[in-house]
């Protein structure tokens with residue numbers, strides 16, 4: 001199929017998928033809301049799989065997991081986009097060394113920054129200064145999130161990884177509402193009880209939103225000493241897996257604490273590519289295999 005034909009096939013007016021939710025207006029929708037939803041669904045139609053990365057709270061490594069999941073998927077040969085809509089902490093540009101890169105507009109659409117074969121868009125690209133705090137009222141934040149989901153020219157992708165805002169408030173809720181056909185959520189936690197308690201809320205949030213749960217990832221799970229090679233459970237370990245089992249959701253795997261992962265994030269280096277032989281990179285490979293169902 002030519003690019004143009006593929007485009008047509010995914011245009012709502014000429015599309016033959018009669019049961020698609022983009023075909024008809026919902027009873028509570030205004031004309032503009034319907035047009036926006038149709039534009040978003042048309043754009044998303046070109047993307048085979050959409051994965052939301054969520055966490056109960058900040059600081060558990062949600063962005064680190066989003067970035068390395070996207071890079072590992074790309075390394076496994078997939079065509080990947082990474083979208084960072086974590087409005088208060090858009091760390092993806094820094095983690096991938098893309099600070100200061102401008103995303104140009106093309107006929108009103110945001111054109112992703114290309115990093116090798118991966119396409120990247122972050123709200124961080126649009127903040128004038130990386131140190132600026134986002135002080136916006138709720139509706140404005142939701143509007144920006146919606147624009148980032150609707151107005152990006154991704155083209156054809158196998159996977160879109162969305163680094164979503166943490167918690168269970170209005171912002172992650174909007175991401176779930178605007179991407180109703182997402183494959184589901186990957187929920188990131190650390191092993192401590194407090195973090196695990198928050199992630200239970202994220203699981204219940206997804207259930208209420210009818211968002212499938214792809215699985216739970218336990219980050220910062222043990223430390224493998226580079227000197228002696230022994231594993232030390234600094235923050236305990238296994239809490240995420242026990243909680244996932246208790247709540248009847250899949251457990252995707254554990255990622256150890258690796259000082260190189262922290263440094264790579266600070267230095268703008270893709271960890272799973274630069275430290276391909278590390279236990280952390282292997283953990284991401286296993287998680288990717290669990291998500292894609294491919295070895």
Ligand code: ADP
Nearest residue numbers: 058059060061062063064256257258261262265
């Ligand atoms: P969140 O997105 O949940 O707020 P981040 O991904 O920004 O969290 O991670 C917080 C900090 O912890 C970052 O400095 C990151 O580099 C570091 N970090 C995350 N996971 C690991 C890990 N497994 N090993 C070492 N450092 C990590």
